[in-house]
Amino acid sequence: MGSRAERGKRAMEAMRSMGFPSSRTKSVLKRLLNACENNWEHIEAENYWLLVEAILEEDEPEQDMDGKQREAMVSEEPESRRKRLRKGQDDQHASSPSVPSAHISLLKKQKVEIDDGLPMSFPSEKNLLARSNNRERTRPKIGREHMLADTSLQQENIEHVGHYPDLQRKSVAVVATRIDPPIQRPQEWSLVHRSPEKVEKTLCLREPKIEPDLYPMLGGDAQMDNNDPITCEPPCVELPISVVHPLLAAKEQSSSSSKAHCQMPSSITEPAILTAQNVNEDNDLTRIRNKGGTNVEITNVVESTNNIEIASSTIGEKKVSLLYNVAGFPDFHMPSFESVLKRVEDRCLRSYRILDPRFSLMNIMKEVCKSVLELGTDLAADKQEDPIRIIPSLDSLKASGIKIFSGGASSRNFTGFQSINAPFSMVNNELRCSEDYRHKGKAIEDTSHAVKRNGNDTSGSSSELALVCQHEPALGSVRPVHDISDISKGEERVRIPIVNEFSSERWPPHFSYIPHSIVYQNAYLNFSLARIGDEDYCSDCFGDCLSASIPCACARETGGEFAYTPDGLLKKEFLDECISVRHDPPKHRLVYCKDCPLERSKNDVNPDDCKGHLVRKFIKECWSKCGCNKQCGNRVVQQGIACNLQVFWTPKGKGWGLRTTDDLPRGAFICEYVGEVLTNMELYDRTLKTTANSRHTYPVLLDADWGSEGVLKDEEALCLDGTFYGNVARFINHRCFDANLVEVPVEVETPDRHYYHIAFFTARKIEAFEELTWDYGIDFDDHEHPIKAFRCLCGSRGCRDRGRSRGRVKYLRST
Numbered sequence: 001m002g003s004r005a006e007r008g009k010r011a012m013e014a015m016r017s018m019g020f021p022s023s024r025t026k027s028v029l030k031r032l033l034n035a036c037e038n039n040w041e042h043i044e045a046e047n048y049w050l051l052v053e054a055i056l057e058e059d060e061p062e063q064d065m066d067g068k069q070r071e072a073m074v075s076e077e078p079e080s081r082r083k084r085l086r087k088g089q090d091d092q093h094a095s096s097p098s099v100p101s102a103h104i105s106l107l108k109k110q111k112v113e114i115d116d117g118l119p120m121s122f123p124s125e126k127n128l129l130a131r132s133n134n135r136e137r138t139r140p141k142i143g144r145e146h147m148l149a150d151t152s153l154q155q156e157n158i159e160h161v162g163h164y165p166d167l168q169r170k171s172v173a174v175v176a177t178r179i180d181p182p183i184q185r186p187q188e189w190s191l192v193h194r195s196p197e198k199v200e201k202t203l204c205l206r207e208p209k210i211e212p213d214l215y216p217m218l219g220g221d222a223q224m225d226n227n228d229p230i231t232c233e234p235p236c237v238e239l240p241i242s243v244v245h246p247l248l249a250a251k252e253q254s255s256s257s258s259k260a261h262c263q264m265p266s267s268i269t270e271p272a273i274l275t276a277q278n279v280n281e282d283n284d285l286t287r288i289r290n291k292g293g294t295n296v297e298i299t300n301v302v303e304s305t306n307n308i309e310i311a312s313s314t315i316g317e318k319k320v321s322l323l324y325n326v327a328g329f330p331d332f333h334m335p336s337f338e339s340v341l342k343r344v345e346d347r348c349l350r351s352y353r354i355l356d357p358r359f360s361l362m363n364i365m366k367e368v369c370k371s372v373l374e375l376g377t378d379l380a381a382d383k384q385e386d387p388i389r390i391i392p393s394l395d396s397l398k399a400s401g402i403k404i405f406s407g408g409a410s411s412r413n414f415t416g417f418q419s420i421n422a423p424f425s426m427v428n429n430e431l432r433c434s435e436d437y438r439h440k441g442k443a444i445e446d447t448s449h450a451v452k453r454n455g456n457d458t459s460g461s462s463s464e465l466a467l468v469c470q471h472e473p474a475l476g477s478v479r480p481v482h483d484i485s486d487i488s489k490g491e492e493r494v495r496i497p498i499v500n501e502f503s504s505e506r507w508p509p510h511f512s513y514i515p516h517s518i519v520y521q522n523a524y525l526n527f528s529l530a531r532i533g534d535e536d537y538c539s540d541c542f543g544d545c546l547s548a549s550i551p552c553a554c555a556r557e558t559g560g561e562f563a564y565t566p567d568g569l570l571k572k573e574f575l576d577e578c579i580s581v582r583h584d585p586p587k588h589r590l591v592y593c594k595d596c597p598l599e600r601s602k603n604d605v606n607p608d609d610c611k612g613h614l615v616r617k618f619i620k621e622c623w624s625k626c627g628c629n630k631q632c633g634n635r636v637v638q639q640g641i642a643c644n645l646q647v648f649w650t651p652k653g654k655g656w657g658l659r660t661t662d663d664l665p666r667g668a669f670i671c672e673y674v675g676e677v678l679t680n681m682e683l684y685d686r687t688l689k690t691t692a693n694s695r696h697t698y699p700v701l702l703d704a705d706w707g708s709e710g711v712l713k714d715e716e717a718l719c720l721d722g723t724f725y726g727n728v729a730r731f732i733n734h735r736c737f738d739a740n741l742v743e744v745p746v747e748v749e750t751p752d753r754h755y756y757h758i759a760f761f762t763a764r765k766i767e768a769f770e771e772l773t774w775d776y777g778i779d780f781d782d783h784e785h786p787i788k789a790f791r792c793l794c795g796s797r798g799c800r801d802r803g804r805s806r807g808r809v810k811y812l813r814s815t
């Protein structure tokens, strides 16, 4: 209801919020009104569905328009915008071919847009995350009902971006925009999807929405004409805040040393751009700098298939884009946005099984790129590899009160972590470019990859915006993935900090810290009290069993003597024997399964004969059915970690490691190996699917009792996998022969030895800050095992991998 002018204004605003420029709406609305004999109810029904249809229909023939038509289209834009465009073009060396008209045209035309309705600030990752997670409940369906603005879909700000048949470059962009000066309006998100057919071969962008009552703030060019609904034309920013030229990809590929140019849209002045190339964790960064919102030069472009780009303008607009290079896939076709979303969600759900509230949007965006490629090439209908490494939120870090992102070039935080050379900072949970970098050009001062523009070295220029990162890791990894003050998140009795004194790989990859092993799915674990027979517990004991005159039933396993001293150390004789088993396996007893689960998992139809499993000495600890108390000296492992540990970045290529900050005597308990309890079959499947190509793998077999039972059922042949869920033991590196830890099987909750604890004890005295190591038992000469062995860098004189080419692991680490 309302006057014709008001209704017209509302219609145009509604269309603008869906991404249709008023110029187009105006002409269509005029025609529609004529056709409907000024029946506004008709036009306003279903949130202007008719109008949307009419505009879309009108769009169709434009798809094939030539350059002149496109120019004409540009010239139809309101004067205010044209002025901005002109200004920008002047700034941008007008003849530059960096953004061809075809590109602009695509940008201007079809879009899948989620408009944030002028949020006051760059949405925090948390907000984006919340929206992303909401998608599970309210995933937009592409269809008529979802083509209209739907503020219930407040989760995304994702654009499905373009198809450049000639350039073979696809881009999926996630855009968030902030407009300054701030426009006081409650945050409101709206989503516009076009039908899949129309999305196809389109490039989409987000247009910052301008509030009518703020037009004067933006220059006063636009005049509101309340009398003529169809001339109400607010100034609008049609172009995205940055355009990363698709040719960039081609240039990157053709010459890694050449500079790729990226022209900024004219609507932006002095934008700052950072491009992170993000294929794997160890990537270098592209360096981009830009001046005056014009040309952006990128040097040292690392060949990559995935790009993440973040752009920001001085008026506060920010854009994060993901680009996927499809060069080499000539048959690539752009899948529908709906199918991409579905694919990403499926991948995530499959990988995580739950929608973790700490879900990382960065990883989701990577998944989006991958999914576009897969769907676009029909490559991976059956490819289900690569679990996503979750990078959780900053909350834990925030809670710990630690400020990681200094924004400075070389500062260190108190933990000794090398500060990043990145122009990012976290402010109120928002990822922001450092003002330091933006205004002082600081980032380029000490980079060996000096960034030049138009042949001039601009480093140190304070007037120019320059964002340059050196040794920049993947964007995801600049974010803390663990609480660096305590990786255990308070789950252990001691705090276990993460320390990196050597490398820019600042954070261990994500995993969920668990202090006790957890069954993954099929493992048969039964901790019932009924299974513990009379001979396996000490009901008559009281207090501390170690102080009793006669060792109790629980010492039976260790020959009637407890394995522990009153100081909680492993007794010398017991320790010596454990070390000897590890040092010289052939001298010790091997048991052979009749039907080896390990061989069966490798080849179910025609398994090889069992290669033998070491018979290990077990410790049996007192437990809940026993009469002694919790402080009983025969309860060491179950008390948990007692010494001070650190997860640290090793200097010699082994990745992360574990060390103690205490001087420790021989025989001291360090920690147990904790992970998901998997059946051997589950592990085998998982290894093939997910970890085969990983740099680090974390499975350990629980095979100490395999040979004693003849044939073991699949659900009883178990192992521990610390890849996704684990404790600090997953950081203990391998050392051949003279490792300073030895692993001991420990029975606690059940006499059934399909499952037991693997406890690490010091094999000798250890000085504070020595790295803790154990011998994984790898045979580096076995070239048949599906798990590729790493190249051993243990440095031991007894290293079994010395001078050898990369081999394969003979058997999984087993105790």
Ligand SMILES: C[S@@+](CC[C@H](N)C(=O)[O-])C[C@H]1O[C@@H](n2cnc3c(N)ncnc32)[C@H](O)[C@@H]1O
Residues within 6 Å of the ligand: 653, 654, 655, 656, 657, 695, 696, 697, 698, 729, 730, 731, 732, 733, 734, 735, 790, 791, 792, 793, 794, 795
């Ligand atoms: C259980 S993880 C140990 C923690 C691992 N370094 C990390 O950063 O997460 C085992 C992996 O660490 C690496 N590693 C362990 N010991 C090593 C050694 N002696 N030489 C080289 N790499 C080693 C291998 O990549 C191996 O797959």
